[in-house]
Amino acid sequence: MRWTVEETDTLLSFLLSHVTGKSRNNIKSILARGQVRVEGKVVRQFDSPLAAGMVVEAVLWAEPPRPELPFPVLFEDQDIIVIDKPAGLLTIANDKEKVRTAYHILTDYMAQRTKGGRVFVVHRLDRDTSGVVLFAKNEEAKRAFQSDWDQRVRRRGYRALVEGVPDPEQGYVKSFLRETSTHLMYSGAPGRDAKEAITHYRTVCAGGGYALMDIDLETGRKNQIRVHMSDLGHPIAGDKQYKAKTNPLGRLCLHANELRLIDPRTGAERSFVSREPAPFRRLCRTGGAGKKGV
Incomplete structure:
Protein backbone atom coordinates (compact mmCIF):
# COMPACT_ATOMS: atom_id res chain seq x y z
CA MET A 1 0.00 0.00 0.00
CA VAL A 59 3.73 -4.30 2.87
CA LEU A 60 0.95 -5.60 5.06
CA TRP A 61 1.39 -9.29 4.32
CA ALA A 62 4.25 -11.72 4.69
CA GLU A 63 6.21 -12.00 1.44
CA PRO A 64 6.89 -15.51 0.13
CA PRO A 65 10.46 -16.79 0.27
CA ARG A 66 12.51 -15.35 -2.55
CA PRO A 67 14.38 -17.52 -5.04
CA GLU A 68 18.14 -17.29 -4.83
CA LEU A 69 20.14 -14.89 -7.00
CA PRO A 70 23.84 -15.27 -7.85
CA PHE A 71 24.49 -11.62 -6.97
CA PRO A 72 23.41 -9.15 -4.25
CA VAL A 73 20.28 -6.99 -4.55
CA LEU A 74 21.18 -3.49 -3.35
CA PHE A 75 17.64 -2.10 -3.43
CA GLU A 76 14.15 -3.02 -4.58
CA ASP A 77 10.74 -1.37 -4.55
CA GLN A 78 7.62 -1.50 -6.71
CA ASP A 79 9.37 0.21 -9.65
CA ILE A 80 13.02 -0.84 -9.70
CA ILE A 81 15.52 -3.47 -8.65
CA VAL A 82 19.19 -2.53 -8.27
CA ILE A 83 21.87 -5.21 -8.31
CA ASP A 84 25.61 -5.52 -7.72
CA LYS A 85 26.64 -7.19 -10.98
CA PRO A 86 29.76 -9.39 -10.83
CA ALA A 87 32.55 -9.07 -13.37
CA GLY A 88 32.25 -11.54 -16.23
CA LEU A 89 28.44 -11.39 -16.42
CA LEU A 90 26.74 -9.66 -19.35
CA THR A 91 23.99 -7.18 -18.54
CA ILE A 92 22.00 -8.23 -21.63
CA ALA A 93 22.44 -10.89 -24.33
CA ASN A 94 24.83 -10.63 -27.24
CA ASP A 95 25.33 -12.78 -30.34
CA LYS A 96 27.27 -15.42 -28.42
CA GLU A 97 25.49 -15.51 -25.04
CA LYS A 98 21.71 -15.44 -24.62
CA VAL A 99 21.06 -17.07 -21.23
CA ARG A 100 23.82 -16.23 -18.75
CA THR A 101 22.99 -12.54 -18.43
CA ALA A 102 21.81 -10.37 -15.55
CA TYR A 103 18.64 -9.59 -17.50
CA HIS A 104 17.78 -13.27 -18.10
CA ILE A 105 18.54 -14.24 -14.49
CA LEU A 106 16.39 -11.41 -13.12
CA THR A 107 13.57 -12.20 -15.55
CA ASP A 108 13.42 -15.76 -14.19
CA TYR A 109 13.68 -14.46 -10.64
CA MET A 110 10.75 -12.07 -11.03
CA ALA A 111 8.59 -14.69 -12.81
CA GLN A 112 9.10 -17.09 -9.88
CA ARG A 113 8.10 -14.45 -7.33
CA THR A 114 5.12 -12.86 -9.07
CA LYS A 115 2.85 -14.03 -11.85
CA GLY A 116 3.71 -11.94 -14.88
CA GLY A 117 6.72 -10.40 -13.12
CA ARG A 118 9.27 -8.87 -15.48
CA VAL A 119 12.30 -6.60 -15.61
CA PHE A 120 13.27 -3.97 -18.16
CA VAL A 121 16.77 -2.77 -19.05
CA VAL A 122 17.41 0.87 -18.12
CA HIS A 123 21.20 1.04 -18.55
CA ARG A 124 24.04 -1.45 -18.67
CA LEU A 125 27.64 -2.22 -17.72
CA ASP A 126 30.21 -4.00 -19.86
CA ARG A 127 30.71 -7.71 -19.17
CA ASP A 128 34.05 -7.18 -17.43
CA THR A 129 32.93 -4.24 -15.27
CA SER A 130 31.31 -5.05 -11.92
CA GLY A 131 28.99 -2.93 -9.84
CA VAL A 132 25.68 -1.09 -9.67
CA VAL A 133 23.06 -1.77 -12.36
CA LEU A 134 19.44 -0.60 -12.21
CA PHE A 135 16.53 -2.44 -13.86
CA ALA A 136 12.90 -1.28 -14.05
CA LYS A 137 10.07 -3.61 -12.97
CA ASN A 138 7.45 -2.05 -15.23
CA GLU A 139 7.34 -0.22 -18.55
CA GLU A 140 6.23 3.03 -16.97
CA ALA A 141 9.36 3.17 -14.79
CA LYS A 142 11.59 2.21 -17.72
CA ARG A 143 10.23 5.04 -19.87
CA ALA A 144 10.46 7.53 -17.00
CA PHE A 145 14.15 6.77 -16.43
CA GLN A 146 15.20 6.48 -20.05
CA SER A 147 13.33 9.51 -21.40
CA ASP A 148 15.79 11.89 -19.70
CA TRP A 149 18.48 9.58 -18.31
CA ASP A 150 21.39 12.02 -18.66
CA GLN A 151 19.49 14.79 -16.84
CA ARG A 152 18.15 12.42 -14.19
CA VAL A 153 21.55 10.92 -13.27
CA ARG A 154 23.46 13.05 -10.78
CA ARG A 155 26.56 10.89 -10.49
CA ARG A 156 28.04 7.85 -12.18
CA GLY A 157 30.90 6.93 -9.89
CA TYR A 158 33.52 4.25 -10.52
CA ARG A 159 36.57 2.82 -8.79
CA ALA A 160 39.45 1.74 -11.00
CA LEU A 161 42.73 0.10 -10.06
CA VAL A 162 45.33 1.52 -12.47
CA GLU A 163 48.97 0.78 -13.18
CA GLY A 164 51.33 3.34 -11.68
CA VAL A 165 50.37 6.58 -9.92
CA PRO A 166 48.91 9.54 -11.84
CA ASP A 167 50.60 12.92 -11.45
CA PRO A 168 48.82 15.13 -10.58
CA GLU A 169 46.83 12.91 -8.23
CA GLN A 170 43.54 14.41 -9.35
CA GLY A 171 42.20 16.18 -12.40
CA TYR A 172 40.19 15.44 -15.51
CA VAL A 173 40.62 14.14 -19.04
CA LYS A 174 38.73 15.60 -21.99
CA SER A 175 38.91 14.16 -25.49
CA PHE A 176 36.87 13.23 -28.54
CA LEU A 177 36.25 9.49 -28.78
CA ARG A 178 36.17 7.65 -32.07
CA GLU A 179 35.67 3.96 -32.91
CA THR A 180 37.72 1.79 -35.27
CA SER A 181 36.23 -0.77 -37.63
CA THR A 182 37.15 -3.41 -35.03
CA HIS A 183 35.15 -1.51 -32.34
CA LEU A 184 38.20 -0.22 -30.44
CA MET A 185 37.64 3.22 -28.96
CA TYR A 186 40.37 5.88 -29.07
CA SER A 187 40.85 9.62 -28.53
CA GLY A 188 41.04 11.45 -31.84
CA ALA A 189 40.25 14.70 -33.58
CA PRO A 190 36.86 16.39 -33.17
CA GLY A 191 34.41 15.94 -36.00
CA ARG A 192 31.06 14.54 -37.06
CA ASP A 193 31.80 10.96 -35.94
CA ALA A 194 33.57 11.93 -32.70
CA LYS A 195 31.89 12.19 -29.29
CA GLU A 196 33.16 14.53 -26.59
CA ALA A 197 34.07 12.67 -23.39
CA ILE A 198 35.03 14.11 -19.98
CA THR A 199 36.30 12.01 -17.07
CA HIS A 200 37.16 13.39 -13.60
CA TYR A 201 39.53 11.37 -11.41
CA ARG A 202 41.00 11.42 -7.91
CA THR A 203 43.63 9.15 -6.35
CA VAL A 204 42.24 7.33 -3.30
CA CYS A 205 45.33 5.32 -2.37
CA ALA A 206 48.56 4.26 -4.03
CA GLY A 207 51.38 1.80 -3.50
CA GLY A 208 52.89 -1.40 -4.82
CA GLY A 209 52.86 -0.13 -8.39
CA TYR A 210 49.10 0.56 -8.45
CA ALA A 211 46.68 3.38 -7.62
CA LEU A 212 43.01 3.15 -6.72
CA MET A 213 41.12 5.90 -8.52
CA ASP A 214 37.74 7.46 -7.74
CA ILE A 215 36.21 8.36 -11.10
CA ASP A 216 33.25 10.58 -11.91
CA LEU A 217 31.82 10.59 -15.42
CA GLU A 218 30.64 13.89 -16.83
CA THR A 219 29.74 12.07 -20.04
CA GLY A 220 28.93 8.40 -20.54
CA ARG A 221 30.67 7.14 -23.67
CA LYS A 222 31.59 3.60 -24.65
CA ASN A 223 34.84 2.52 -22.90
CA GLN A 224 35.40 6.13 -21.84
CA ILE A 225 37.20 5.38 -18.56
CA ARG A 226 39.38 2.72 -20.14
CA VAL A 227 40.50 5.05 -22.95
CA HIS A 228 41.11 8.02 -20.66
CA MET A 229 43.12 6.11 -18.07
CA SER A 230 45.25 4.75 -20.91
CA ASP A 231 45.61 8.27 -22.32
CA LEU A 232 47.00 9.34 -18.90
CA GLY A 233 49.62 6.61 -19.17
CA HIS A 234 47.97 4.64 -16.35
CA PRO A 235 45.78 1.96 -17.93
CA ILE A 236 43.36 -0.04 -15.80
CA ALA A 237 44.96 -3.23 -14.49
CA GLY A 238 43.85 -6.24 -16.52
CA ASP A 239 42.94 -4.10 -19.55
CA LYS A 240 45.27 -5.54 -22.18
CA GLN A 241 43.15 -4.03 -24.95
CA TYR A 242 44.11 -0.57 -23.72
CA LYS A 243 47.81 -1.22 -23.04
CA ALA A 244 47.82 -2.65 -19.51
CA LYS A 245 50.92 -4.74 -18.79
CA THR A 246 49.56 -6.56 -15.73
CA ASN A 247 46.50 -8.64 -14.86
CA PRO A 248 46.74 -9.17 -11.09
CA LEU A 249 43.14 -10.29 -10.52
CA GLY A 250 42.36 -12.05 -13.79
CA ARG A 251 39.75 -9.41 -14.61
CA LEU A 252 39.36 -5.79 -15.67
CA CYS A 253 39.81 -3.85 -12.42
CA LEU A 254 36.88 -1.46 -12.95
CA HIS A 255 33.86 -1.24 -10.65
CA ALA A 256 30.73 0.97 -10.82
CA ASN A 257 30.50 1.97 -7.16
CA GLU A 258 27.75 4.62 -7.17
CA LEU A 259 24.68 5.51 -9.18
CA ARG A 260 22.98 8.67 -7.89
CA LEU A 261 19.81 9.84 -9.59
CA ILE A 262 16.43 11.54 -9.26
CA ASP A 263 13.51 9.15 -8.73
CA PRO A 264 10.91 9.93 -11.42
CA ARG A 265 8.01 8.98 -9.14
CA THR A 266 8.94 10.93 -6.00
CA GLY A 267 11.42 13.52 -7.27
CA ALA A 268 13.77 12.50 -4.44
CA GLU A 269 17.48 11.96 -5.00
CA ARG A 270 18.56 8.35 -4.48
CA SER A 271 22.05 6.91 -4.26
CA PHE A 272 22.89 3.24 -4.79
CA VAL A 273 26.38 2.26 -3.66
CA SER A 274 28.55 -0.85 -3.93
CA ARG A 275 32.02 -0.82 -2.40
CA GLU A 276 34.82 -1.80 -4.75
CA PRO A 277 36.16 -5.40 -4.41
CA ALA A 278 38.55 -5.71 -1.46
CA PRO A 279 41.48 -6.91 -3.65
CA PHE A 280 41.49 -3.49 -5.38
CA ARG A 281 42.63 -1.90 -2.13
CA ARG A 282 44.91 -4.73 -1.11
CA LEU A 283 46.86 -4.29 -4.33
CA CYS A 284 47.57 -0.62 -3.64
CA ARG A 285 48.59 -0.83 -0.01
CA THR A 286 50.17 2.49 0.87
CA GLY A 287 53.89 2.62 0.23
CA GLY A 288 56.38 5.09 1.64
CA ALA A 289 55.64 7.66 -1.04
CA GLY A 290 51.99 6.76 -1.50
CA LYS A 291 48.91 8.54 -0.35
CA LYS A 292 47.06 7.06 2.58
CA GLY A 293 43.82 5.34 1.72
CA VAL A 294 40.48 6.87 2.58
Missing part, protein backbone atom coordinates in the same frame (compact mmCIF):
# COMPACT_ATOMS: atom_id res chain seq x y z
CA ARG A 2 1.16 3.54 -0.76
CA TRP A 3 0.06 6.93 0.61
CA THR A 4 1.16 10.55 0.35
CA VAL A 5 1.24 12.43 3.67
CA GLU A 6 -1.07 15.44 3.68
CA GLU A 7 -0.15 17.00 7.04
CA THR A 8 2.48 16.71 9.77
CA ASP A 9 2.15 13.48 11.76
CA THR A 10 4.12 10.64 13.33
CA LEU A 11 4.47 7.30 11.56
CA LEU A 12 2.47 5.11 13.95
CA SER A 13 -0.37 7.63 14.16
CA PHE A 14 -0.43 7.93 10.37
CA LEU A 15 -0.55 4.16 9.86
CA LEU A 16 -3.27 3.68 12.45
CA SER A 17 -5.46 6.20 10.60
CA HIS A 18 -4.80 4.70 7.14
CA VAL A 19 -4.58 0.94 7.67
CA THR A 20 -7.84 -0.86 8.39
CA GLY A 21 -8.21 -4.26 10.06
CA LYS A 22 -4.92 -4.01 11.99
CA SER A 23 -4.51 -3.39 15.71
CA ARG A 24 -1.93 -1.07 17.25
CA ASN A 25 0.25 -4.09 18.09
CA ASN A 26 -0.12 -5.41 14.52
CA ILE A 27 1.12 -2.08 13.15
CA LYS A 28 4.07 -2.05 15.57
CA SER A 29 5.00 -5.58 14.45
CA ILE A 30 4.85 -4.51 10.79
CA LEU A 31 7.20 -1.63 11.61
CA ALA A 32 9.58 -3.87 13.58
CA ARG A 33 9.82 -6.31 10.65
CA GLY A 34 10.93 -3.50 8.32
CA GLN A 35 7.78 -3.64 6.19
CA VAL A 36 7.33 0.15 6.09
CA ARG A 37 9.27 2.61 3.94
CA VAL A 38 9.25 6.39 4.09
CA GLU A 39 10.63 8.12 1.01
CA GLY A 40 11.97 4.76 -0.14
CA LYS A 41 13.87 3.99 3.08
CA VAL A 42 12.90 1.38 5.69
CA VAL A 43 11.75 3.03 8.93
CA ARG A 44 11.12 1.07 12.13
CA GLN A 45 10.68 3.90 14.66
CA PHE A 46 6.97 4.31 15.50
CA ASP A 47 7.45 8.00 16.43
CA SER A 48 9.35 8.91 13.27
CA PRO A 49 8.08 12.35 12.14
CA LEU A 50 6.27 12.76 8.82
CA ALA A 51 5.93 15.94 6.80
CA ALA A 52 3.41 16.82 4.11
CA GLY A 53 4.37 15.40 0.73
CA MET A 54 6.29 12.40 2.06
CA VAL A 55 5.47 9.02 0.54
CA VAL A 56 4.77 6.10 2.91
CA GLU A 57 4.73 2.52 1.63
CA ALA A 58 3.80 -0.58 3.61
Whole structure:
Protein backbone atom coordinates (compact mmCIF):
# COMPACT_ATOMS: atom_id res chain seq x y z
CA MET A 1 0.00 0.00 0.00
CA ARG A 2 1.16 3.54 -0.76
CA TRP A 3 0.06 6.93 0.61
CA THR A 4 1.16 10.55 0.35
CA VAL A 5 1.24 12.43 3.67
CA GLU A 6 -1.07 15.44 3.68
CA GLU A 7 -0.15 17.00 7.04
CA THR A 8 2.48 16.71 9.77
CA ASP A 9 2.15 13.48 11.76
CA THR A 10 4.12 10.64 13.33
CA LEU A 11 4.47 7.30 11.56
CA LEU A 12 2.47 5.11 13.95
CA SER A 13 -0.37 7.63 14.16
CA PHE A 14 -0.43 7.93 10.37
CA LEU A 15 -0.55 4.16 9.86
CA LEU A 16 -3.27 3.68 12.45
CA SER A 17 -5.46 6.20 10.60
CA HIS A 18 -4.80 4.70 7.14
CA VAL A 19 -4.58 0.94 7.67
CA THR A 20 -7.84 -0.86 8.39
CA GLY A 21 -8.21 -4.26 10.06
CA LYS A 22 -4.92 -4.01 11.99
CA SER A 23 -4.51 -3.39 15.71
CA ARG A 24 -1.93 -1.07 17.25
CA ASN A 25 0.25 -4.09 18.09
CA ASN A 26 -0.12 -5.41 14.52
CA ILE A 27 1.12 -2.08 13.15
CA LYS A 28 4.07 -2.05 15.57
CA SER A 29 5.00 -5.58 14.45
CA ILE A 30 4.85 -4.51 10.79
CA LEU A 31 7.20 -1.63 11.61
CA ALA A 32 9.58 -3.87 13.58
CA ARG A 33 9.82 -6.31 10.65
CA GLY A 34 10.93 -3.50 8.32
CA GLN A 35 7.78 -3.64 6.19
CA VAL A 36 7.33 0.15 6.09
CA ARG A 37 9.27 2.61 3.94
CA VAL A 38 9.25 6.39 4.09
CA GLU A 39 10.63 8.12 1.01
CA GLY A 40 11.97 4.76 -0.14
CA LYS A 41 13.87 3.99 3.08
CA VAL A 42 12.90 1.38 5.69
CA VAL A 43 11.75 3.03 8.93
CA ARG A 44 11.12 1.07 12.13
CA GLN A 45 10.68 3.90 14.66
CA PHE A 46 6.97 4.31 15.50
CA ASP A 47 7.45 8.00 16.43
CA SER A 48 9.35 8.91 13.27
CA PRO A 49 8.08 12.35 12.14
CA LEU A 50 6.27 12.76 8.82
CA ALA A 51 5.93 15.94 6.80
CA ALA A 52 3.41 16.82 4.11
CA GLY A 53 4.37 15.40 0.73
CA MET A 54 6.29 12.40 2.06
CA VAL A 55 5.47 9.02 0.54
CA VAL A 56 4.77 6.10 2.91
CA GLU A 57 4.73 2.52 1.63
CA ALA A 58 3.80 -0.58 3.61
CA VAL A 59 3.73 -4.30 2.87
CA LEU A 60 0.95 -5.60 5.06
CA TRP A 61 1.39 -9.29 4.32
CA ALA A 62 4.25 -11.72 4.69
CA GLU A 63 6.21 -12.00 1.44
CA PRO A 64 6.89 -15.51 0.13
CA PRO A 65 10.46 -16.79 0.27
CA ARG A 66 12.51 -15.35 -2.55
CA PRO A 67 14.38 -17.52 -5.04
CA GLU A 68 18.14 -17.29 -4.83
CA LEU A 69 20.14 -14.89 -7.00
CA PRO A 70 23.84 -15.27 -7.85
CA PHE A 71 24.49 -11.62 -6.97
CA PRO A 72 23.41 -9.15 -4.25
CA VAL A 73 20.28 -6.99 -4.55
CA LEU A 74 21.18 -3.49 -3.35
CA PHE A 75 17.64 -2.10 -3.43
CA GLU A 76 14.15 -3.02 -4.58
CA ASP A 77 10.74 -1.37 -4.55
CA GLN A 78 7.62 -1.50 -6.71
CA ASP A 79 9.37 0.21 -9.65
CA ILE A 80 13.02 -0.84 -9.70
CA ILE A 81 15.52 -3.47 -8.65
CA VAL A 82 19.19 -2.53 -8.27
CA ILE A 83 21.87 -5.21 -8.31
CA ASP A 84 25.61 -5.52 -7.72
CA LYS A 85 26.64 -7.19 -10.98
CA PRO A 86 29.76 -9.39 -10.83
CA ALA A 87 32.55 -9.07 -13.37
CA GLY A 88 32.25 -11.54 -16.23
CA LEU A 89 28.44 -11.39 -16.42
CA LEU A 90 26.74 -9.66 -19.35
CA THR A 91 23.99 -7.18 -18.54
CA ILE A 92 22.00 -8.23 -21.63
CA ALA A 93 22.44 -10.89 -24.33
CA ASN A 94 24.83 -10.63 -27.24
CA ASP A 95 25.33 -12.78 -30.34
CA LYS A 96 27.27 -15.42 -28.42
CA GLU A 97 25.49 -15.51 -25.04
CA LYS A 98 21.71 -15.44 -24.62
CA VAL A 99 21.06 -17.07 -21.23
CA ARG A 100 23.82 -16.23 -18.75
CA THR A 101 22.99 -12.54 -18.43
CA ALA A 102 21.81 -10.37 -15.55
CA TYR A 103 18.64 -9.59 -17.50
CA HIS A 104 17.78 -13.27 -18.10
CA ILE A 105 18.54 -14.24 -14.49
CA LEU A 106 16.39 -11.41 -13.12
CA THR A 107 13.57 -12.20 -15.55
CA ASP A 108 13.42 -15.76 -14.19
CA TYR A 109 13.68 -14.46 -10.64
CA MET A 110 10.75 -12.07 -11.03
CA ALA A 111 8.59 -14.69 -12.81
CA GLN A 112 9.10 -17.09 -9.88
CA ARG A 113 8.10 -14.45 -7.33
CA THR A 114 5.12 -12.86 -9.07
CA LYS A 115 2.85 -14.03 -11.85
CA GLY A 116 3.71 -11.94 -14.88
CA GLY A 117 6.72 -10.40 -13.12
CA ARG A 118 9.27 -8.87 -15.48
CA VAL A 119 12.30 -6.60 -15.61
CA PHE A 120 13.27 -3.97 -18.16
CA VAL A 121 16.77 -2.77 -19.05
CA VAL A 122 17.41 0.87 -18.12
CA HIS A 123 21.20 1.04 -18.55
CA ARG A 124 24.04 -1.45 -18.67
CA LEU A 125 27.64 -2.22 -17.72
CA ASP A 126 30.21 -4.00 -19.86
CA ARG A 127 30.71 -7.71 -19.17
CA ASP A 128 34.05 -7.18 -17.43
CA THR A 129 32.93 -4.24 -15.27
CA SER A 130 31.31 -5.05 -11.92
CA GLY A 131 28.99 -2.93 -9.84
CA VAL A 132 25.68 -1.09 -9.67
CA VAL A 133 23.06 -1.77 -12.36
CA LEU A 134 19.44 -0.60 -12.21
CA PHE A 135 16.53 -2.44 -13.86
CA ALA A 136 12.90 -1.28 -14.05
CA LYS A 137 10.07 -3.61 -12.97
CA ASN A 138 7.45 -2.05 -15.23
CA GLU A 139 7.34 -0.22 -18.55
CA GLU A 140 6.23 3.03 -16.97
CA ALA A 141 9.36 3.17 -14.79
CA LYS A 142 11.59 2.21 -17.72
CA ARG A 143 10.23 5.04 -19.87
CA ALA A 144 10.46 7.53 -17.00
CA PHE A 145 14.15 6.77 -16.43
CA GLN A 146 15.20 6.48 -20.05
CA SER A 147 13.33 9.51 -21.40
CA ASP A 148 15.79 11.89 -19.70
CA TRP A 149 18.48 9.58 -18.31
CA ASP A 150 21.39 12.02 -18.66
CA GLN A 151 19.49 14.79 -16.84
CA ARG A 152 18.15 12.42 -14.19
CA VAL A 153 21.55 10.92 -13.27
CA ARG A 154 23.46 13.05 -10.78
CA ARG A 155 26.56 10.89 -10.49
CA ARG A 156 28.04 7.85 -12.18
CA GLY A 157 30.90 6.93 -9.89
CA TYR A 158 33.52 4.25 -10.52
CA ARG A 159 36.57 2.82 -8.79
CA ALA A 160 39.45 1.74 -11.00
CA LEU A 161 42.73 0.10 -10.06
CA VAL A 162 45.33 1.52 -12.47
CA GLU A 163 48.97 0.78 -13.18
CA GLY A 164 51.33 3.34 -11.68
CA VAL A 165 50.37 6.58 -9.92
CA PRO A 166 48.91 9.54 -11.84
CA ASP A 167 50.60 12.92 -11.45
CA PRO A 168 48.82 15.13 -10.58
CA GLU A 169 46.83 12.91 -8.23
CA GLN A 170 43.54 14.41 -9.35
CA GLY A 171 42.20 16.18 -12.40
CA TYR A 172 40.19 15.44 -15.51
CA VAL A 173 40.62 14.14 -19.04
CA LYS A 174 38.73 15.60 -21.99
CA SER A 175 38.91 14.16 -25.49
CA PHE A 176 36.87 13.23 -28.54
CA LEU A 177 36.25 9.49 -28.78
CA ARG A 178 36.17 7.65 -32.07
CA GLU A 179 35.67 3.96 -32.91
CA THR A 180 37.72 1.79 -35.27
CA SER A 181 36.23 -0.77 -37.63
CA THR A 182 37.15 -3.41 -35.03
CA HIS A 183 35.15 -1.51 -32.34
CA LEU A 184 38.20 -0.22 -30.44
CA MET A 185 37.64 3.22 -28.96
CA TYR A 186 40.37 5.88 -29.07
CA SER A 187 40.85 9.62 -28.53
CA GLY A 188 41.04 11.45 -31.84
CA ALA A 189 40.25 14.70 -33.58
CA PRO A 190 36.86 16.39 -33.17
CA GLY A 191 34.41 15.94 -36.00
CA ARG A 192 31.06 14.54 -37.06
CA ASP A 193 31.80 10.96 -35.94
CA ALA A 194 33.57 11.93 -32.70
CA LYS A 195 31.89 12.19 -29.29
CA GLU A 196 33.16 14.53 -26.59
CA ALA A 197 34.07 12.67 -23.39
CA ILE A 198 35.03 14.11 -19.98
CA THR A 199 36.30 12.01 -17.07
CA HIS A 200 37.16 13.39 -13.60
CA TYR A 201 39.53 11.37 -11.41
CA ARG A 202 41.00 11.42 -7.91
CA THR A 203 43.63 9.15 -6.35
CA VAL A 204 42.24 7.33 -3.30
CA CYS A 205 45.33 5.32 -2.37
CA ALA A 206 48.56 4.26 -4.03
CA GLY A 207 51.38 1.80 -3.50
CA GLY A 208 52.89 -1.40 -4.82
CA GLY A 209 52.86 -0.13 -8.39
CA TYR A 210 49.10 0.56 -8.45
CA ALA A 211 46.68 3.38 -7.62
CA LEU A 212 43.01 3.15 -6.72
CA MET A 213 41.12 5.90 -8.52
CA ASP A 214 37.74 7.46 -7.74
CA ILE A 215 36.21 8.36 -11.10
CA ASP A 216 33.25 10.58 -11.91
CA LEU A 217 31.82 10.59 -15.42
CA GLU A 218 30.64 13.89 -16.83
CA THR A 219 29.74 12.07 -20.04
CA GLY A 220 28.93 8.40 -20.54
CA ARG A 221 30.67 7.14 -23.67
CA LYS A 222 31.59 3.60 -24.65
CA ASN A 223 34.84 2.52 -22.90
CA GLN A 224 35.40 6.13 -21.84
CA ILE A 225 37.20 5.38 -18.56
CA ARG A 226 39.38 2.72 -20.14
CA VAL A 227 40.50 5.05 -22.95
CA HIS A 228 41.11 8.02 -20.66
CA MET A 229 43.12 6.11 -18.07
CA SER A 230 45.25 4.75 -20.91
CA ASP A 231 45.61 8.27 -22.32
CA LEU A 232 47.00 9.34 -18.90
CA GLY A 233 49.62 6.61 -19.17
CA HIS A 234 47.97 4.64 -16.35
CA PRO A 235 45.78 1.96 -17.93
CA ILE A 236 43.36 -0.04 -15.80
CA ALA A 237 44.96 -3.23 -14.49
CA GLY A 238 43.85 -6.24 -16.52
CA ASP A 239 42.94 -4.10 -19.55
CA LYS A 240 45.27 -5.54 -22.18
CA GLN A 241 43.15 -4.03 -24.95
CA TYR A 242 44.11 -0.57 -23.72
CA LYS A 243 47.81 -1.22 -23.04
CA ALA A 244 47.82 -2.65 -19.51
CA LYS A 245 50.92 -4.74 -18.79
CA THR A 246 49.56 -6.56 -15.73
CA ASN A 247 46.50 -8.64 -14.86
CA PRO A 248 46.74 -9.17 -11.09
CA LEU A 249 43.14 -10.29 -10.52
CA GLY A 250 42.36 -12.05 -13.79
CA ARG A 251 39.75 -9.41 -14.61
CA LEU A 252 39.36 -5.79 -15.67
CA CYS A 253 39.81 -3.85 -12.42
CA LEU A 254 36.88 -1.46 -12.95
CA HIS A 255 33.86 -1.24 -10.65
CA ALA A 256 30.73 0.97 -10.82
CA ASN A 257 30.50 1.97 -7.16
CA GLU A 258 27.75 4.62 -7.17
CA LEU A 259 24.68 5.51 -9.18
CA ARG A 260 22.98 8.67 -7.89
CA LEU A 261 19.81 9.84 -9.59
CA ILE A 262 16.43 11.54 -9.26
CA ASP A 263 13.51 9.15 -8.73
CA PRO A 264 10.91 9.93 -11.42
CA ARG A 265 8.01 8.98 -9.14
CA THR A 266 8.94 10.93 -6.00
CA GLY A 267 11.42 13.52 -7.27
CA ALA A 268 13.77 12.50 -4.44
CA GLU A 269 17.48 11.96 -5.00
CA ARG A 270 18.56 8.35 -4.48
CA SER A 271 22.05 6.91 -4.26
CA PHE A 272 22.89 3.24 -4.79
CA VAL A 273 26.38 2.26 -3.66
CA SER A 274 28.55 -0.85 -3.93
CA ARG A 275 32.02 -0.82 -2.40
CA GLU A 276 34.82 -1.80 -4.75
CA PRO A 277 36.16 -5.40 -4.41
CA ALA A 278 38.55 -5.71 -1.46
CA PRO A 279 41.48 -6.91 -3.65
CA PHE A 280 41.49 -3.49 -5.38
CA ARG A 281 42.63 -1.90 -2.13
CA ARG A 282 44.91 -4.73 -1.11
CA LEU A 283 46.86 -4.29 -4.33
CA CYS A 284 47.57 -0.62 -3.64
CA ARG A 285 48.59 -0.83 -0.01
CA THR A 286 50.17 2.49 0.87
CA GLY A 287 53.89 2.62 0.23
CA GLY A 288 56.38 5.09 1.64
CA ALA A 289 55.64 7.66 -1.04
CA GLY A 290 51.99 6.76 -1.50
CA LYS A 291 48.91 8.54 -0.35
CA LYS A 292 47.06 7.06 2.58
CA GLY A 293 43.82 5.34 1.72
CA VAL A 294 40.48 6.87 2.58
